[in-house]
């Protein structure tokens with residue numbers, strides 16, 4: 511059966527998802543689009559032969575909608591995800607699940623009381639070939655027990671509206687999720703250090719920053735976030751094990767021969783770097799629904815990542831190590 515997918519939000523990431531569902535995901539079709547910008551919604555819907563609706567409620571209730579992608583601005587995610595749960599429809603909610611811990615918990619509690627998983631959160635790095643390889647090696651025991659992780663997250667530039675805390679809540683939130691997924695344990699504390707500012711950083715932006723996470727078993731995870739690095743988009747991750755190390759295999763973007771040297775091109779944008787991961791995330795979501803099971807990053811994962819991000823913003827503001835506290839995990843997510 512072909513899954514009929516609706517999308518809330520036809521902005522950048524929403525538009526990408528729409529094109530992917532229409533063009534490169536099997537077993538699904540994009541049926542309905544809603545965006546507050548009605549012209550944009552119509553334009554994007556027309557590209558893929560979908561229809562538009564006037565609001566979120568009619569979209570969720572529609573007969574030609576089996577599942578929903580939430581790609582609206584972050585603060586709207588919890589209400590829209592809760593509305594999908596109330597209608598019993600599977601939902602792929604872009605990250606973050608919510609911008610506050612309380613909002614995320616409302617989603618976790620609503621889903622737990624339903625007793626079945628309908629929510630998947632858009633942490634697409636879990637579908638990246640390189641990260642999956644790192645996890646496979648780690649899980650095999652080949653490099654022993656993880657003792658440290660070193661990570662780098664660089665963007666060439668960000669819009670003027672990007673703030674120092676967004677480096678944590680919008681960018682490093684991916685490493686927060688990846689840390690929990692790779693190591694299979696929770697983060698218990700976070701520290702954020704700000705050093706010398708790059709001359710390229712926007713006036714109000716502290717950039718780069720160094721984030722240090724500590725996991726329940728004591729693994730230390732350092733993440734450099736540098737969102738105005740100028741040269742390209744780059745993500746690195748090395749897990750140091752007790753008997754070896756395993757590093758993220760960054761896909762090759764072609765050889766460049768120029769100005770007397772030959773090297774590998776660096777992607778210019780996360781869209782390019784993680785294009786395969788996004789496609790695979792959507793395919794696996796659609797396949798899961800066809801099999802009656804949502805198995806990707808859960809509402810609990812969304813809640814835990816937001817809890818770490820919120821603690822990191824506090825650590826940044828107060829300039830001190832901040833403990834991450836989570837509620838007891840409902841059995842649904844065991």
Ligand code: ISE
Nearest residue numbers: 663665680681682684780784
């Ligand atoms: C952006 O919002 C994303 O989600 C990208 O994956 C991330 O790498 C980038 O830093 C964020 O700004």
